Amino acid sequence: MRSPEPLIFEISKPGRKAYSLPALDVPAKSLEDLLPASEIRSEPADLPEVSEVDLVRHFTRLSQLNHGVDIGFYPLGSCTMKYNPKINEEVANLPGFNCIHPYVPEELAQGALQLMYEFQDYLAEIAGMDHVSLQPAAGAHGELTGILIIRAYHRSRNDLKRTKILIPDAAHGTNPASAALGGFTVVEVPSDSRGGVDIEALEEAMDETVAGLMLTNPNTLGLFDENIERIEKIVHGKGGLLYYDGANANAILGISRPGDMGFDVLHFNVHKTFGTPHGGGGPGSGPVAVKAFLEPFLPVPTVVLDNGKYRLDYDKPQTIGQMKSFYGNFLVMVKGYAYIRSLGPDGLREASRNAVLNANYILRRILEYYDLPYDRHCKHEFVVSPSRIKRNTGVRTLDISKRLLDYGVHPPTNYFPMIVDEALMVEPTETESKETLDYFADVLIAIAKEAYENPESVKSAPHTTVVGRLDEAGAARNLNVRWERPE
Amino acid sequence: MNFLPNTDKDREDMLKVIGVGSIEELFSDVPSSLRFQGGLNIPPGLSEYELAKHMAGLASTNTAQDFVNFIGAGSYDHYIPSVVRHVLGRSEFYTAYTPYQAEISQAVLQSIYEYQTMICELTGMEAANASMYDGASAAAESVTIASGLTRRKRALVSKSVHPEARTVISTYAEAQDIQVEEIDYKNGVTDVGCLAGRLGNDVACVVVQQPNFFGLLEPVDEISARVREAGATYIVSVNPMSLGLLRPPVEYGADIVVGEGQVFGNPMAFGGPYLGVMAVNKKYLRRMPGRLVGMTTDGQGRRGFVLTLQTREQHIRRERATSNICSNQALNALAATVYLSWVGKKGIREVGEQCVQKAAYLAGKISGIKGFSIAWEAPFFNEFTVKCPVDAGKVVDALLEKGIIAGYPLGRSYPELKDHLLIAVTEKRTRQEMDDLVAGLEGLA
Ligand SMILES: Cc1ncc(COP(=O)(O)O)c(C=O)c1O
Numbered sequence: 013m014r015s016p017e018p019l020i021f022e023i024s025k026p027g028r029k030a031y032s033l034p035a036l037d038v039p040a041k042s043l044e045d046l047l048p049a050s051e052i053r054s055e056p057a058d059l060p061e062v063s064e065v066d067l068v069r070h071f072t073r074l075s076q077l078n079h080g081v082d083i084g085f086y087p088l089g090s091c092t093m094k095y096n097p098k099i100n101e102e103v104a105n106l107p108g109f110n111c112i113h114p115y116v117p118e119e120l121a122q123g124a125l126q127l128m129y130e131f132q133d134y135l136a137e138i139a140g141m142d143h144v145s146l147q148p149a150a151g152a153h154g155e156l157t158g159i160l161i162i163r164a165y166h167r168s169r170n171d172l173k174r175t176k177i178l179i180p181d182a183a184h185g186t187n188p189a190s191a192a193l194g195g196f197t198v199v200e201v202p203s204d205s206r207g208g209v210d211i212e213a214l215e216e217a218m219d220e221t222v223a224g225l226m227l228t229n230p231n232t233l234g235l236f237d238e239n240i241e242r243i244e245k246i247v248h249g250k251g252g253l254l255y256y257d258g259a260n261a262n263a264i265l266g267i268s269r270p271g272d273m274g275f276d277v278l279h280f281n282v283h284k285t286f287g288t289p290h291g292g293g294g295p296g297s298g299p300v301a302v303k304a305f306l307e308p309f310l311p312v313p314t315v316v317l318d319n320g321k322y323r324l325d326y327d328k329p330q331t332i333g334q335m336k337s338f339y340g341n342f343l344v345m346v347k348g349y350a351y352i353r354s355l356g357p358d359g360l361r362e363a364s365r366n367a368v369l370n371a372n373y374i375l376r377r378i379l380e381y382y383d384l385p386y387d388r389h390c391k392h393e394f395v396v397s398p399s400r401i402k403r404n405t406g407v408r409t410l411d412i413s414k415r416l417l418d419y420g421v422h423p424p425t426n427y428f429p430m431i432v433d434e435a436l437m438v439e440p441t442e443t444e445s446k447e448t449l450d451y452f453a454d455v456l457i458a459i460a461k462e463a464y465e466n467p468e469s470v471k472s473a474p475h476t477t478v479v480g481r482l483d484e485a486g487a488a489r490n491l492n493v494r495w496e497r498p499e
Numbered sequence: 500m501n502f503l504p505n506t507d508k509d510r511e512d513m514l515k516v517i518g519v520g521s522i523e524e525l526f527s528d529v530p531s532s533l534r535f536q537g538g539l540n541i542p543p544g545l546s547e548y549e550l551a552k553h554m555a556g557l558a559s560t561n562t563a564q565d566f567v568n569f570i571g572a573g574s575y576d577h578y579i580p581s582v583v584r585h586v587l588g589r590s591e592f593y594t595a596y597t598p599y600q601a602e603i604s605q606a607v608l609q610s611i612y613e614y615q616t617m618i619c620e621l622t623g624m625e626a627a628n629a630s631m632y633d634g635a636s637a638a639a640e641s642v643t644i645a646s647g648l649t650r651r652k653r654a655l656v657s658k659s660v661h662p663e664a665r666t667v668i669s670t671y672a673e674a675q676d677i678q679v680e681e682i683d684y685k686n687g688v689t690d691v692g693c694l695a696g697r698l699g700n701d702v703a704c705v706v707v708q709q710p711n712f713f714g715l716l717e718p719v720d721e722i723s724a725r726v727r728e729a730g731a732t733y734i735v736s737v738n739p740m741s742l743g744l745l746r747p748p749v750e751y752g753a754d755i756v757v758g759e760g761q762v763f764g765n766p767m768a769f770g771g772p773y774l775g776v777m778a779v780n781k782k783y784l785r786r787m788p789g790r791l792v793g794m795t796t797d798g799q800g801r802r803g804f805v806l807t808l809q810t811r812e813q814h815i816r817r818e819r820a821t822s823n824i825c826s827n828q829a830l831n832a833l834a835a836t837v838y839l840s841w842v843g844k845k846g847i848r849e850v851g852e853q854c855v856q857k858a859a860y861l862a863g864k865i866s867g868i869k870g871f872s873i874a875w876e877a878p879f880f881n882e883f884t885v886k887c888p889v890d891a892g893k894v895v896d897a898l899l900e901k902g903i904i905a906g907y908p909l910g911r912s913y914p915e916l917k918d919h920l921l922i923a924v925t926e927k928r929t930r931q932e933m934d935d936l937v938a939g940l941e942g943l944a
Contacts, residue, residue: 108558338770356544
């Protein structure tokens with residue numbers, strides 16, 4: 013078993029150091045001549061004091077306590093944990109991309125601007141949209157951007173009565189949170205018996221006070237909404253706009269385009285769909301694409317091509333403003349761009365086709381033990397429920413997930429979407445082999461059997477990790493969010 | 500190039516198990532009118548070699564890498580030690596995602612806990628979150644916190660705060676009907692008289708930057724007293740690197756500290772990815788956006804780390820969450836953690852001192868050039884404003900010929916400061932580089 017690693021503060025020793033700095037090469041003045049004494053810190057910040065080898069061993073040993081895509085299967089639904097090509101990491105480390113200050117004169121950053129310009133174009137083409145802003149830092153940030161664009165659009169027409177956003181009950185939590193942060197009231201729309209938007213409920217909810225609908229398609233159940241054309245007519249018919257949450261775009265690349273489905277604005281999660289790594293939680297990149305009529309409202313700046321020169325365009329009098337400093341998570345764009353250039357149109361399409369194939373394969377292999385709430389072919393992911401297992405053995409989704417850890421697999425997403433009892437959301441992605449999928453299906457089946465034969469063993473899992481189940485309630489009750497040096 | 504392990508035979512076998520004849524059948528629920536016909540109009544796929552060559556070509560077109568850089572303005576050219584790239588290159592870190600499954604995510608969780616501790620040490624605050632998108636969005640979200648807590652709808656933002664942060668604050672605030680009012684500057688720092696005149700018991704928060712966008716130290720104590728009187732929230736945006744040397748914001752009464760964490764081990768990279776630092780006092784903790792890691796134990800009493808206070812977050816609280824943030828800037832926060840471990844207790848002070856010494860040296864030299872002067876009196880850390888005899892944009896253009904990017908022309912965001920140039924140094928700028936800049940400016944006088 014792996015052993016826990018002390019905190020970096022616990023291996024610190026006064027007098028040790030890892031850093032080296034060039035000697036000061038200008039005549040030193042007394043600090044007090046340069047700064048008021050009152051502005052200077054009296055107590056040093058208690059940062060660690062470690063040697064370089066201490067530092068490297070600490071973080072290397074620590075790293076070994078983590079699961080990642082490079083270690084094993086990571087079918088975390090809704091997150092598209094596909095393999096991250098190594099060449100993309102390498103090119104994103106090129107000094108030409110790293111050593112540019114965001115405010116350098118544009119003529120010194122033509123390569124970066126060209127990359128952004130072309131990336132905007134590729135994303136617009138994949139989306140079936142007209143214009144793109146690369147500024148949002150992640151999916152949720154893109155959602156807020158899109159919501160603010162919808163708000164600005166209605167306001168520009170002096171249509172101030174639209175105060176609501178419709179969101180299906182299956183939606184990801186960021187959707188309602190973004191709508192609320194964007195100043196709207198959230199109205200939840202139920203799902204129908206096939207896992208799509210309930211059309212009657214939508215018709216009832218849709219009126220002139222609704223600014224728009226946020227939809228993920230395929231949705232968080234991994235199901236393509238067969239009624240998308242009707243949904244489009246209902247929402248547009250009453251003057252609302254359609255927002256597409258592109259978190260699930262890995263199912264549809266080159267197969268169906270949100271712009272063609274009638275969506276007006278969308279975000280992509282570059283860190284999901286376009287193969288950039290998730291970084292232990294980020295950084296991501298959440299570009300927003302819009303139809304031409306929404307272009308005036310995009311955040312500034314966008315990249316334009318003028319007489320053979322790429323430049324940043326701030327000239328948008330109706331812009332919503334800016335979502336973050338500068339132009340977005342540039343190095344993530346570099347990796348996403350490299351990914352699209354590697355795959356090309358055929359590769360992207362094959363990626364989606366294989367992602368869907370892989371998901372359906374696992375689904376069909378485990379159905380003897382796990383229940384499918386909506387019996388349809390899925391897209392790139394699916395949601396099942398161990399409801400029979402729970403009824404008969406008391407073993408729950410959380411237990412099954414924890415037992416998976418003992419088999420070296422990252423569990424599926426748990427308890428989301430909320431409309432499925434004990435949801436297990438599985439997204440294998442296209443970069444996994446049949447052997448891996450079979451292993452995972454076999455393990456899920458083995459755990460199901462174990463639940464019947466020896467439920468305690470599942471309920472007390474994991475048994476092989478560096479720590480067992482951690483006391484989350486205790487963590488919230490006795491909050492300890494920073495280390496304190498023992499007296 | 501693609502990354503698909505499935506062979507034709509695999510696909511055939513899988514389709515049999517699924518019980519369909521082709522992959523197309525799996526898409527039968529996509530209405531035929533919505534099936535995309537033909538190929539996407541993007542360039543055909545490349546081999547790894549072709550890709551590497553193409554990307555190297557784009558990178559080399561960015562000639563900025565060959566220039567000596569004196570721009571700061573929110574992104575700083577500090578030295579990044581090799582250990583940072585080494586640790587960040589470990590794919591256990593970079594190919595993981597949000598640590599939902601704590602038992603196999605202790606690396607990410609523990610490193611965030613270490614990061615939170617370091618930010619608390621630097622700022623003096625009681626808690627720090629795992630990161631925001633960047634300094635500007637952290638500032639914007641702190642205005643939301645303040646408005647929610649005080650139930651007030653006016654936010655006062657000093658004009659000496661980074662112009663892009665001010666724009667982002669306004670973008671976020673507008674939708675929440677928070678009225679943002681800008682407070683003028685006087686002699687390069689917030690005009691406290693003007694601030695006092697606008698403060699009242701309907702003001703949710705005051706936002707200032709320390710050191711401010713012009714590089715200068717603000718009268719933070721005086722501002723603090725005024726903010727207290729009005730019962731508003733005091734939001735201070737810091738350059739976190741300055742805190743190795745300058746007093747922590749807790750000492751001048753900050754309620755929420757935000758800042759651009761790029762300075763710790765993250766490259767300038769044309770503006771991102773960086774990380775937003777956010778630290779608060781306990782009173783604000785339950786309203787703080789973003790992930791938070793706490794220490795706890797397992798059934799056998801072994802120490803471990805988990806995501807905590809998740810009921811603030813969107814995946815549980817949905818439209819009533821404190822924020823919509825989900826993915827954050829975790830790997831950039833790891834870079835900061837590694838950097839801060841490398842530079843350590845002594846080194847961060849030394850970096851700070853070098854910044855101050857070098858900035859003072861350069862400012863001294865420039866103030867000796869005929870026609871150039873230091874714009875304002877206030878003390879500064881690593882950045883200062885120069886008044887030029889001509890348009891500052893012209894100064895920058897002229898110095899490019901000498902391989903120098905002389906600074907940030909303030910006229911780009913302050914029309915009244917067209918002849919003002921914002922110049923930054925770090926520990927990386929050598930005396931020779933600074934003397935070259937001075938010689939270049941002398942040539943323009
Ligand atoms: C369906 C869906 N929408 C939106 C998001 C938010 O994306 P991000 O984490 O990049 O902000 C997610 C992320 O998990 C998601 O799964």
